[in-house]
Amino acid sequence: MTTFVSGPVTVSVPATSANLGPGFDTLGLALSLRDRVSVEVVDRAGVEIVVTGVGEGEVPLDETHLVYRSLRAALERMGADVPGVRMHCENLVPHARGLGSSSAAIVAGVSLARALVAGGSLLMDDDALFALAADLEGHPDNVAPALYGGFTVAFHDGHGFRATAVGVDPRVRVVAFVPPQPVSTEVARGLLPDRVSHRDASANAARAALLVAALSRQPELLLPATEDRLHQDYREPAMPETLALVRRLRADGLPAVVSGAGPTVLVFTDAAERDAVAERSPAAWRVLDVEIDPDGAQVVLP
Numbered sequence: 001m002t003t004f005v006s007g008p009v010t011v012s013v014p015a016t017s018a019n020l021g022p023g024f025d026t027l028g029l030a031l032s033l034r035d036r037v038s039v040e041v042v043d044r045a046g047v048e049i050v051v052t053g054v055g056e057g058e059v060p061l062d063e064t065h066l067v068y069r070s071l072r073a074a075l076e077r078m079g080a081d082v083p084g085v086r087m088h089c090e091n092l093v094p095h096a097r098g099l100g101s102s103s104a105a106i107v108a109g110v111s112l113a114r115a116l117v118a119g120g121s122l123l124m125d126d127d128a129l130f131a132l133a134a135d136l137e138g139h140p141d142n143v144a145p146a147l148y149g150g151f152t153v154a155f156h157d158g159h160g161f162r163a164t165a166v167g168v169d170p171r172v173r174v175v176a177f178v179p180p181q182p183v184s185t186e187v188a189r190g191l192l193p194d195r196v197s198h199r200d201a202s203a204n205a206a207r208a209a210l211l212v213a214a215l216s217r218q219p220e221l222l223l224p225a226t227e228d229r230l231h232q233d234y235r236e237p238a239m240p241e242t243l244a245l246v247r248r249l250r251a252d253g254l255p256a257v258v259s260g261a262g263p264t265v266l267v268f269t270d271a272a273e274r275d276a277v278a279e280r281s282p283a284a285w286r287v288l289d290v291e292i293d294p295d296g297a298q299v300v301l302p
Contacts, residue, residue: 070109096182
């Protein structure tokens with residue numbers, strides 16, 4: 001019989017930006033905009049969900065809710081009973097904008113499951129939690145920074161998903177431009193070709209390696225390091241304004257990329273130029289006031 005902790009458990013999970021140009025399905029960055037989810041075990045079966053903020057009145061409030069599905073998957077992985085729960089989601093991460101909202105939900109769910117079970121950390125360590133979250137998401141690039149924080153490199157070693165964290169040069173700042181219209185990840189991925197040339201694959205491998213060096217210690221190399229040939233241009237039919245903005249900013253020497261599957265645009269800059277970069281936002285787009293967040297998912301116990 002599973003023993004659960006008493007009282008509610010709360011987790012906050014950061015938004016994330018993945019790919020970062022050339023690091024398709026590999027590189028990710030945690031951003032200081034957080035969803036907060038609280039869960040409490042209740043006597044009756046089933047799930048009671050309240051959502052406030054982003055997604056309120058839009059996302060399902062039953063067992064198909066992504067946080068609940070992820071929580072249930074982690075409980076089952078630990079061999080724990082699936083109890084009745086009461087859940088409250090306070091969402092700040094925009095949905096369908098390339099800022100990791102689904103990864104935030106998945107990481108929240110698996111983290112809450114582990115925290116709810118007495119001795120849960122002995123049943124699932126961080127690596128096991130990450131592996132399950134990546135399996136649920138289908139790719140690891142957003143899940144890794146959502147769980148571990150900071151700048152991460154995720155990969156599949158033939159047995160499962162793994163990730164490692166890389167330090168970020170303290171001079172690096174970011175600006176995020178969020179358009180009013182969403183684009184689903186499924187649509188964005190559906191535009192990608194089945195094959196790319198050896199030349200383009202080689203170019204992206206070189207740029208992804210350079211990007212790790214640029215973000216960790218040589219930010220002056222961020223413009224060439226964020227060049228991409230594998231995914232951004234192919235997605236233009238679904239987000240023409242996004243690609244037009246990326247090209248304008250890069251033509252002016254600013255390291256701009258499509259955030260994740262888009263349509264948000266992420267720009268790397270420094271403290272001195274950050275405000276000037278923010279003023280480049282198109283009309284009706286939202287400028288997110290975010291920093292690179294060194295922390296991943298954080299659980300607060302009662």
